[in-house]
Amino acid sequence: MGEKRECLVIILSLLSTLPLSQSFINYGDALSKSILYFEAQRSGRLPYNQRLRWRHHSGLTDGLEQGVDLVGGYYDAGDNVKFGLPMAFTITMLSWSVIQFRDEIAAAGELKHALQAIKWGTDYFIKAHTHPHVLWTQVGDGDTDHLCWQRPEDMTTSRRAYKVDEENPGSEVAAETAAAMAAASIVFRRSNPHYSHLLLEHAQQLFEFGDKYRGRYDGSIEGAKRYYPSVSGYMDELLWAALWLYKATDNNNNNNNNNNVQYYYYYYFNYAIHNAQSFGGTTWAISEFSWDVKYAGLQIIAAMLPLEGKSQVEKQILEQYRSKAEYYICSCLNKNNNNNNSTNVQRTPGGLLFTREWNNMQYVSSAAFLLTVYSDYLHSTNQILHCPQQDSVGSHEILSFVKSQADYILGSNPMGLSYLVGYGPAYPQRVHHRAASVEPFEETKVFVGCTQGYDNWHGRQYPNPNVLVGALVGGPDSKDGFIDSRENFAQTEACTYNTAPLVGVFAKFHSLANGNTIILNGSGNIPLVSFE
Template identity: 75%
Template structure:
């Protein structure tokens, strides 16, 4: 192909894409209802695409092997005004701000999935890409931790950023950096970053031991910082309050971080912290039905529940059992097997927590349930819900139902993982994806010009945000594909992050189900055909 004409690439209507009108799609699906509920999915392809998404979210100077070529360098002066190098990291969603709390949480989830299902990810040929996705985040977090008691927790201002619709390559909005220190504490971000560093150190322990040790040093320093100098981070950084407010406080993050640092170090100081403070901080008392960037209780309870009982004294065993009971309350709530509170479901069977970006709760739950299923299988245990006993394969079967819904087995017949399958959201609420690629069109795009030229147009986005998991349908399984419908069409890094490990696990099981050497005891309840 010859060189494309730059002016034509800059015009939003130069190359309209052909797509099936929604009313016609609905009509066709009504004639052939089975088309909207495919029974088999390529989880390996979904895994591959999910890792591409993180390359689209990169900030900083992009590497030579960047696969998402419609993106280019951005944020190259981040931190310059404050005299610190804050170039790199990830944009959290469809905007151009780097929020420290969701970024660190994304890395924790990615690392958890990779550490739990490393063999499966490697077998799918995606381990190097997964490691690169983690390291892009941890490299930045190391930069942001400039002193044992200083952590730069945000770059950019959400208010000014949301007034503009610009590619990250063109940003003219504030790139002010915000830090946490002894006078301006932020225990949530310090502890979550400690958890991310610790979880990542486990991932790199074998392949890059020097880097693993470096991450662990940062993790321990950050935990000490968050624990010693306590305070809600959104009171120190008020610019974060309108976007990532800390509703649950920081006690859950402190327990969460302690357990991750314990898993990485086997230092009983951190184990004792989690057990001795379990009741006071809510770890053994809060029964929760959601897991998210803000509310970590279900995750930390499940981490504690998977710790071995051997070598513990009677009191420690009792506390771990209390953690387990709360973890299993969450699992049973997702399975609709509690005798009281369960997680709502849409008529199509999707877990439903709330209207705004509901898919984050679905994908987060999928990772927790998949990890716990593996734990039950390896320890030959059952889940004791109020209604009945549940085996690990039944849990996996439910996870598969949620993942299949995401990939297209739903009433709308649409994949909510962008770029996967024949039908997926075309108008994702994302500045870079919805405007002309900087590589094709280096003409500067102004602040309001982006709104007037690109945001309002009805045509599909010129760039496909492959691997992004959008907010998803409402309580009635309905979805409107529009850039202005950000509650449903915006994607976040912590939506896709937990699916990396889950896709790898399902990919392995799918291959085993079609293999003559597969053990029948592994998959009696997980159907792939």
Template identity: 65%
Template sequence: MRGGRIKHLSSFYIIQCILIILFPLYTQSLSFNYTDALTKSLLYFEAQRSGHLPYNQRVTWRGHSGLTDGLQQGVDLVGGYYDAGDHVKFGLPMAFTVTMLSWSVIEFGEEIAAAGEYQHALEAIKWGTDYFIKAHTHPYILWAEVGDGDTDHYCWQRPEDMTTSRQAYKIDKDNPGSDLAGETAAAMAAASIVFKELNPHYSHLLLHHAQQLFKFGDKYRGEYDASVEEVRSYYASVSGYRDELLWAALWLHWATGLDEYLEYVVENAESMGGNGWAMIEFSWDVKYAGLQILATKLLLNGEHHEIHKHVLEEYKSKADYYICACLGKNNGSNADRSPGGMLYIRQWNNLQYVSSAAFLLTVYYEYLNAAQQRELLCPDGLVRTDELLALAKTQADYILGANPMKMSYMVGFGSKYPTKVHHRGASIVSYKESNGFIGCTQGFDDWFGRGWENPNVLVGAIVGGPNCEDKFRDDRGNYMQTEACTYNTAPMVGVFAKLNQLAEKPAKDILSRTSYSFGQM
């Protein structure tokens, strides 16, 4: 037995020595360029800009668009983002996008700056928050949407040629939308943290709007899709508004340090489901997992009164549920996986859930490590916190090309990626090359139906992605898989920044953790 153990250990050390020699070459061949991925992810938001484009616009095939938005209603609603491949400005997913961009900068600002992308990240956030300031025209009025999804989907035009309705829709005290008000408050509160040192006046302005919006959403309660019926077919609020109000309160607590917001989160934990709902999804609609992880941060850091500890522990138990479900360690109540290892939630635009999970795994890893907690107790046993980051990396790598299709689902990254993205502007020749007007149906006839690659590359866009069997069909009409959304890419900004930092560590530092993984294989 002893001799056999010595032989086993000798073999192990020989393997380690081989790994030390070959590891740099191995990682070079298999790892991805996360700096490039980060750069391209931020570039994508410039392609989604609505309004009057700035002088330093880098996506040169785009031009000014939506310059009369809000004119019919007597309000300036020029600016903001198109959420996906069409030209409607939907407030709820836009706000979530900005919240996630801001959270990425708050947590991984140094890593983003080290990659030379900090200014671009700030510009991406500010393009959204500038619009939210315009859209919040009164303490109890928030413009929820510009454009009409139904008429927009009848046309296939460049944004510069838009002939579809630019009707604007609002929520107010008679037509409430607590979910929209709450998410917009969260976005502006999170952004106020980002700009606090860099631009105190702007930060204060954002915080002022955030506090007003939270008060509005809490005082006049209701789902926004009951007030703005036009949004129901596109961004219906399935989870209701309670998660957004709790979410907004947590962000306001972080931004202000005021106890009243934390007390709101604690006192309403049970009635609003904060410590009751256990989720395996985090998205533009369902915020529970995100707010539970934010609440856990307060608990781990000791940033709470003792009387709040019990409720925050309940929040943590639900945060652990989400993380353990992603890891497949949750006593059977787990997130599904594709054969290739992709987390799978649902058929339509599944990569939005993959990117949001990768972010929460990464940020929870950071919170646990900061609290000197190296293990997490899941129903199926102890998990090393390194495994959270490892899973986030596998999901990021899957998006970038480590998948059965060997395709990058980030457009413009790598040598093989979707070339027929469901996106009006990208699929039609740039107006700068051909400035002749392209009509509503002409776009379908001349551009949508052709089998050619898009003339403009939508760099940095993360498409909907493959199905549960890792299958993907690159077809413009296959919108469930080939349409990209801003909230797919936004969470990956922080993830790519973190992975880029880790990739730059010496090989021997990475190897110190490799033996654990090797031993588990």
């Protein structure tokens, strides 16, 4: 009875912090829309079951000039370039969402669509990995692409492809692609074991390549530097990939006595242990997690590894990883040292985590996911979090904060605007996105030229003719302000890596909200957000 009473108090406290209309947020609808978004970003020949009908085939000659098939994959944002590093991170985060919340996604009826979204990316990575030490990492040129405002179906800009190899290394993108394929191999292990094995094989080769031939990818591919520069370097990606490969080979090792499998299982774990300090895994205290900076993510993965069977040295290093992981969590919760604001993530007056003016929502969604995962871990292991400004923080409190961020995204904010496009009664209408802002190709069959798109479509004050359902835009400024204009790309452009972490978060809250119901004042059933 005491546990139920405690749970009820938590529920009432959560509901009381929101306007009444926001107490009925439909996380299931948000989940469905977030997965649908990836169909809008597809490149290549679209399948018969494509649900977003205003998109059509595009990029069908990608790689032809270089003699390789690079048709497929995803456009990263509102442009028409395929950038390998953010694409791979997107697939890693989608895969992690399914690994962590598979049952919840399945219960919402979205598992098939989530697997399709992942496979659209991994199929492309298999094509792009043409040799153990060759990975094609970019198609298109950002500079020429940004001079044009064209639907992907009309592209006249350069589709030159770029690769990393032994002479032109790219450890970040090789390792992140390895992480994506390793994580996806776990996702498909039960439903498609042959495909899972293929992904793991590619992941191992890519990791070996990225580790053996070390070098920054933006030094080898100049075109990536202006758009996705590697600020953190490649050491975080190598540790991140090693941990994902450890988890992937761990899954295989549990049911496999093959000595080769067991060798790699221990190899990847030892890699993360032996390089923990020199690569910054146990020394960097980070307050952000993104397509570039992976430290917080890999620290949280390491923090959740079991200590049983580990040596004393290994346990100590894993505890050091955990210390840095919990620094990140406490930073998001505003519970690090209050005398030094730099140790906590800033917040807007409306309570949103705020890291940068440009596309801030990417940091919010990734933080929400990591905190959700760690909250689950603490709850399942009956542990608590210790932060400098509070003796202990329970999993309930962490999840309560995540809910505040998810609800802000979905409309519980000073603007009363959902930043997930297509969700709720009010959301951005002028998303900075070429395909969404031009009439559908299937309806007009009229070619839109490079400058014609800018003249006739980009500058229009009218809402986009196509709703970019499920896209998480860059979001408000530090004062909760938002200007809905295509020219305001810092706030209105959406990216695949913004939405990907939300798949897991929305699945979690949809499951909680539909797990039970309670009666308040005899007024009827109210969705229960249960933390038990």
